[in-house]
Amino acid sequence: MAQRKRFIQAEDLYDFELISGNQLSPDGRWVVYSKLRVDRRTEKKYSNLWLVSTERGTPMQFTHGNQSDSTPRWSPDGKYIAFISNRGNERQPQIYIMPLTGGEARQCTNLEGAIGSFEWSPDGKSFALMFRKKDTEIAELEKDERKKKLGIVARHFTRVFFKDNDEGFLPKEHWHIWTVDAKTGKAQQLTEGDFYDEFSPQFFQDSRRIIFCSNRSKDPDFDIDAIDLYTISARGGKLNKIPTPYGFKTSPVFSPDGKWIAYVGKEGRGQWWKQTRMWVVASDGNGKARSLTARHDFNVSAWTINDMGHIEQSPPSWSPDSRKLYFQVAHHGSTLLRSVDLSGRVEDIINWQGVVGAFQFDRSGEKLSFFFGNMFDPGQLWFKDSKKDKPRKLTNVNKKILGTTNFGKVEEVWFRDADNTMDLQGWIIHPPDFDPKKKYPSILEIHGGPRVPYGNFMMHEFFFLAAQGYVVYFSNPRGGQGYGEKHSKAIWNDWGNKDYLDIMKWADIVSKRPYIDRKKMGVTGGSYGGYMTNWIIGHTDRFAAAVTQRSVSNLISMWGSSDGNWVFELEFGEKPPFENFKNYWRQSPIAYIGKAKTPTLVIHSENDFRCDTEQGEQVFVALKRLGVPAEMVRFPDETHELSRSGRTDRRIARLNHILRWFEIYLKGRKEHPKDSAAKPKKK
Numbered sequence: 001m002a003q004r005k006r007f008i009q010a011e012d013l014y015d016f017e018l019i020s021g022n023q024l025s026p027d028g029r030w031v032v033y034s035k036l037r038v039d040r041r042t043e044k045k046y047s048n049l050w051l052v053s054t055e056r057g058t059p060m061q062f063t064h065g066n067q068s069d070s071t072p073r074w075s076p077d078g079k080y081i082a083f084i085s086n087r088g089n090e091r092q093p094q095i096y097i098m099p100l101t102g103g104e105a106r107q108c109t110n111l112e113g114a115i116g117s118f119e120w121s122p123d124g125k126s127f128a129l130m131f132r133k134k135d136t137e138i139a140e141l142e143k144d145e146r147k148k149k150l151g152i153v154a155r156h157f158t159r160v161f162f163k164d165n166d167e168g169f170l171p172k173e174h175w176h177i178w179t180v181d182a183k184t185g186k187a188q189q190l191t192e193g194d195f196y197d198e199f200s201p202q203f204f205q206d207s208r209r210i211i212f213c214s215n216r217s218k219d220p221d222f223d224i225d226a227i228d229l230y231t232i233s234a235r236g237g238k239l240n241k242i243p244t245p246y247g248f249k250t251s252p253v254f255s256p257d258g259k260w261i262a263y264v265g266k267e268g269r270g271q272w273w274k275q276t277r278m279w280v281v282a283s284d285g286n287g288k289a290r291s292l293t294a295r296h297d298f299n300v301s302a303w304t305i306n307d308m309g310h311i312e313q314s315p316p317s318w319s320p321d322s323r324k325l326y327f328q329v330a331h332h333g334s335t336l337l338r339s340v341d342l343s344g345r346v347e348d349i350i351n352w353q354g355v356v357g358a359f360q361f362d363r364s365g366e367k368l369s370f371f372f373g374n375m376f377d378p379g380q381l382w383f384k385d386s387k388k389d390k391p392r393k394l395t396n397v398n399k400k401i402l403g404t405t406n407f408g409k410v411e412e413v414w415f416r417d418a419d420n421t422m423d424l425q426g427w428i429i430h431p432p433d434f435d436p437k438k439k440y441p442s443i444l445e446i447h448g449g450p451r452v453p454y455g456n457f458m459m460h461e462f463f464f465l466a467a468q469g470y471v472v473y474f475s476n477p478r479g480g481q482g483y484g485e486k487h488s489k490a491i492w493n494d495w496g497n498k499d500y501l502d503i504m505k506w507a508d509i510v511s512k513r514p515y516i517d518r519k520k521m522g523v524t525g526g527s528y529g530g531y532m533t534n535w536i537i538g539h540t541d542r543f544a545a546a547v548t549q550r551s552v553s554n555l556i557s558m559w560g561s562s563d564g565n566w567v568f569e570l571e572f573g574e575k576p577p578f579e580n581f582k583n584y585w586r587q588s589p590i591a592y593i594g595k596a597k598t599p600t601l602v603i604h605s606e607n608d609f610r611c612d613t614e615q616g617e618q619v620f621v622a623l624k625r626l627g628v629p630a631e632m633v634r635f636p637d638e639t640h641e642l643s644r645s646g647r648t649d650r651r652i653a654r655l656n657h658i659l660r661w662f663e664i665y666l667k668g669r670k671e672h673p674k675d676s677a678a679k680p681k682k683k
Helices: 010-014 136-143 145-150 399-404 460-467 485-489 498-511 528-537 555-561 565-570 581-586 589-595 613-626 648-667
Strands: 018-024 030-039 044-053 069-074 080-085 094-099 113-120 126-133 176-181 187-189 198-203 209-215 227-233 240-242 249-254 260-265 277-282 324-331 334-341 346-350 355-361 367-374 377-385 388-393 410-416 423-429 440-446 471-475 516-526 545-549 600-605 630-635
Touching: 010 460, 010 648, 018 069, 018 355, 018 367, 018 377, 030 069, 030 377, 044 069, 069 113, 080 113, 094 113, 113 198, 126 198, 136 145, 176 198, 176 209, 198 249, 209 249, 227 249, 227 260, 277 324, 324 355, 346 367, 410 498, 423 460, 423 498, 440 460, 440 498, 440 528, 440 648, 460 471, 460 648, 471 498, 498 516, 498 528, 516 528, 516 648, 528 545, 528 589, 528 613, 545 648, 555 565, 555 581, 555 613, 589 613, 600 613, 600 648, 613 630, 630 648
Parallel strands: 334 355, 440 471, 440 516, 516 545, 545 600, 600 630
Antiparallel strands: 018 030, 030 044, 069 080, 080 094, 113 126, 126 176, 176 187, 198 209, 209 227, 227 240, 249 260, 260 277, 324 334, 334 346, 355 367, 367 377, 377 388, 410 423, 423 471
16 A cells, blocks of 8 residues: 655755756766755755766766855866855855866865856856955954954945845945956956946957946946946956947857857836847947847746745857857746747747756757756756757756655636736645545735746745645736736736736635635735735735735835835836825825734844835734734844745744744634644544
8 A cells, every 4th residue: 555645844944955056068968066955953054066967867976065065167178167165264255176077176266255156268267257355344354353253333335225135235345347367266357446336247259358247327226227238358458338228138148159249138217017038239339239039028037936946047048050049938937948049030948837947058059958847846957968859857856855745736727817808827736635525724825026926836835834734826916927018017006906906806716616715714925925915904804814924015115225126116106205105105005004904924034125124013013003913023134035045944933933823813723733744634
């Protein structure tokens, strides 16, 4: 008799291992990647490099030790792998180089500051990299034990972009383009300035020039879309600006024949609803840039919300004959791999139901490796030889967990929006051992963004809640990417209207299922999903409980307290709140909180610079003032990314608090379940 499978547990977060940074060797024989693991005892996360043969498909560990080894890059001859690591006593990340044959990794750089993206030169002699120096006062403080113990006395800011959710308070120094000699480690700064940042450096084929992106407008903090392409000699010197339309740009790459520069970008100011497209421009700067995908209504991106690792977007990849480009596309809850030729003809390369992450071709253009994950697997590496049509899987990470767990059934549902203008996509997760004759409590999950969609990728949180006996359902209401510009533009300067109506229609559809207990429906969401949760409790009492997470409640105070929300004025009438107060207030959930009756748990991270803690505090205090059952849970030292990349014990505590709240108000329990891991019921 077959053994019954277990259900997903909160503590499984300790055991999942996540793949990132995969790179195919130039000859197509090997894939190197980084694998993340969690040390349950110390709560620290470590990553090492692994190699897998594309011929034999047996992974082997390449680097060892309790450190972070990431961002592997093959040398052009395929004999060496460069990577970033914080190994050693200093714990300052540096670039290391290691032979493919093994041995000791050699430290290449000796830089004080932050290393961003880096790439080998085609001749294998040097690297181009993003590097930001450490502020002088910080460097001096770290050398003085007394000052180091006392800490920073004061922070002095002169620019509006002084903090970032991922990095904390930003230094005075900026990101610039550097080169590093691969043999000697000698570093040379190519760009400079106290006002601008540069990013996405790539070498020209002759290794003599470097292209990069930079915003050199009069006020980059407010004019965020004024990004241009620049080239510079690898030895330094004068910048050459490549003429392109005004708008956001990233990931420029030279074609193999040197005639073209491809990049990913948009045209226009602050039009976030517009599709990100593939562009090309002549590398000599003559002629106009043109979008190769302009006539296609899809978004060049790898956006899919999940809590099981960052989905990487690779730079566009040229075919060896310079006639075709390969790139990722967000489409109907999946991320596809497509190609486009110089005439604009598009072709699907990988169009599975799931998410294609980082991908690369070998130098011949015949062999392809790529990351792929789906609803039931947080990601494996795959390989495809053009001579053999069928891709094959190279890794089987998390085999034990995935093979022994009953996740429950996932049902995909398409339905019409509330105004009957377009089709919307949703999913319903049934509890494991689901019985259609029974009545179940349910939890509505709402995504953030608002333009980052849910999709066909694992959400541990959803399966965990389903394992506790809840029907979990989620959808992509109007306003997100992956469904065309009409869909993503629908809520422009109109939050809380069409999106709210779509979400309520989705709740109506699910509530009519015979197995749903309409009196035991809960709602939760984070970021913009928290915004919608706050909006919902101020507009309806249909839900018996709510959990609002890292939320937005007041667009007026959000404008000045977020790490970048002042630019959102472009979406709300192109004016700041003090010139357009009524419009911001009209779209702020806190304006309607006086009607709230739903018991609500407020969850927020204390280092959230995206949606400041004051946003959650306003909701908590208002509900308390109204006499509505409310609690607040705050997580120290965590950012907006708690649910996705926070410390594991805190991620588990967050899940258990969400569960506790719904157990009280949807199941009538007064205490937290002793065992957060539901077990299969005996028959």
